Amino acid sequence: MDPESEQQAAETVRQLRALATPEGAVALDRALALLDAGTDPVAALTRLRSEAGTDLAGPAWGIARQRQRARATFGPDAERMLFTSDALEQAGRPELAARRAARLLAGGADSVADLGCAAGTDTIALARAGARVLAVDVDPVARELTATNVEALGVADDVWVVAGDAVELVAAARGGEVAGCGAAVLDPARRAGGKRQLDPDRWSPPWSTVVELLAKVPTSVVKVAPGLDHDRAPAGIEAEWVSVGGFIVEALLWGPAVATTWRRATVVRGGEVHELTADADPGPATAGPVRSWLHEPDPAVIRSGLVSLAADELGATLVDPTIAYLSSDAAADSPWVRSYRVDEVLPFNLKKLRALLRSRGIGRVVVKKRGSAIEPETLARQLRTDARGTATVVVTRVAGAPTALVCDVSLPG
Numbered sequence: 001m002d003p004e005s006e007q008q009a010a011e012t013v014r015q016l017r018a019l020a021t022p023e024g025a026v027a028l029d030r031a032l033a034l035l036d037a038g039t040d041p042v043a044a045l046t047r048l049r050s051e052a053g054t055d056l057a058g059p060a061w062g063i064a065r066q067r068q069r070a071r072a073t074f075g076p077d078a079e080r081m082l083f084t085s086d087a088l089e090q091a092g093r094p095e096l097a098a099r100r101a102a103r104l105l106a107g108g109a110d111s112v113a114d115l116g117c118a119a120g121t122d123t124i125a126l127a128r129a130g131a132r133v134l135a136v137d138v139d140p141v142a143r144e145l146t147a148t149n150v151e152a153l154g155v156a157d158d159v160w161v162v163a164g165d166a167v168e169l170v171a172a173a174r175g176g177e178v179a180g181c182g183a184a185v186l187d188p189a190r191r192a193g194g195k196r197q198l199d200p201d202r203w204s205p206p207w208s209t210v211v212e213l214l215a216k217v218p219t220s221v222v223k224v225a226p227g228l229d230h231d232r233a234p235a236g237i238e239a240e241w242v243s244v245g246g247f248i249v250e251a252l253l254w255g256p257a258v259a260t261t262w263r264r265a266t267v268v269r270g271g272e273v274h275e276l277t278a279d280a281d282p283g284p285a286t287a288g289p290v291r292s293w294l295h296e297p298d299p300a301v302i303r304s305g306l307v308s309l310a311a312d313e314l315g316a317t318l319v320d321p322t323i324a325y326l327s328s329d330a331a332a333d334s335p336w337v338r339s340y341r342v343d344e345v346l347p348f349n350l351k352k353l354r355a356l357l358r359s360r361g362i363g364r365v366v367v368k369k370r371g372s373a374i375e376p377e378t379l380a381r382q383l384r385t386d387a388r389g390t391a392t393v394v395v396t397r398v399a400g401a402p403t404a405l406v407c408d409v410s411l412p413g
């Protein structure tokens with residue numbers, strides 16, 4: 001850390017400590033109440049200053065804003081936790097951290113090193129799952145947040161928060177353990193200066209530490225970017241992609257002692273968890289014509305390279321060898337795909353598409369695309385008329401040719 005960042009971190013730690021005092025907690029509650037009431041920030045800060053003092057007002061307001069944001073992800077826990085905007089940005093979902101912790105500990109490990117604890121999401125999940133946790137971070141603000149949060153949530157007795165560099169700790173790992181722990185969670189920072197770092201060598205800790213940890217500590221799990229190239233995943237580990245509500249949220253690499261398959265797609269839909277696994281590369285799905293149903297595979301199924309398994313299950317084929325849209329004769333009730341009934345298929349041409357929609361009384365469409373340069377919102381606007389019918393228009397390639405599929409047509413009355 002450069003001297004300026006160090007000074008800034010020391011000031012943030014001082015403010016966090018002030019907010020953890022009884023007076024600080026009152027100021028924080030008051031700030032949150034003002035925020036929840038939608039009070040104008042200038043007026044709210046003036047009131048806070050007069051009620052809580054100038055020293056507490058600013059920090060209470062800043063942290064209350066993060067607490068308000070954290071509610072969506074952390075639920076009732078958010079009311080007791082502290083976050084900075086940076087730590088909240090980097091925090092995973094607690095329900096997925098709990099799932100990860102349960103799986104990591106299922107083999108019998110009782111102590112875990114959380115290498116890069118940030119605000120403590122994984123540390124808390126691990127402690128709640130029954131582990132003793134060594135929460136490590138290079139950043140003093142992260143350590144302060146974790147220490148405060150484990151205390152606030154009643155798991156501090158099982159957590160030790162320490163300063164340390166995960167790169168050095170992993171380099172020193174011996175006998176399947178790191179920092180004296182039989183298991184590890186590593187969640188490298190994949191952002192720097194507000195920007196996403198696409199190159200894993202630029203993560204902190206970098207990719208070399210990820211590989212070293214998976215090789216040296218068999219009971220370990222590493223959170224990686226969902227866009228990670230399959231070629232990067234070392235042999236003998238399991239790679240898992242997780243989606244929630246149709247959006248990819250995380251990707252994990254499981255060390256050899258906890259890996260049970262080659263690739264796993266975990267799809268969380270309506271609170272239910274569905275898992276699709278393959279012990280070896282299933283290869284690509286076969287291609288075929290567009291039939292009565294079009295299926296859009298879930299992003300976790302696509303990223304994990306398991307589209308062909310979903311295709312087999314559905315009796316479906318790809319509409320184009322290079323595009324992840326499937327088609328089948330029968331409807332599917334499957335967590336692996338979102339399905340659309342195909343009503344019309346035509347070569348993509350704006351004039352002809354417009355004429356067809358007009359002739360069918362369709363005035364509003366949702367546009368989806370894959371393998372096409374069109375801009376969905378623009379096309380939806382261009383196709384809009386007063387007609388009351390609705391449809392989903394899918395623009396894609398079918399056997400190499402730009403094609404429009406008009407799906408799920410719904411006409412009033």
Ligand SMILES: C[S@@+](CC[C@H](N)C(=O)[O-])C[C@H]1O[C@@H](n2cnc3c(N)ncnc32)[C@H](O)[C@@H]1O
Pocket residue numbers: 090091092093115116117118119120121122136137138139142164165166167187188189190204205
């Ligand atoms: C993505 S965050 C972890 C988020 C956490 N798992 C959660 O869900 O809340 C990464 C953390 O690793 C820390 N970090 C980065 N490089 C590190 C290193 N070499 N050693 C220890 N911690 C490091 C960062 O300070 C940051 O707090």
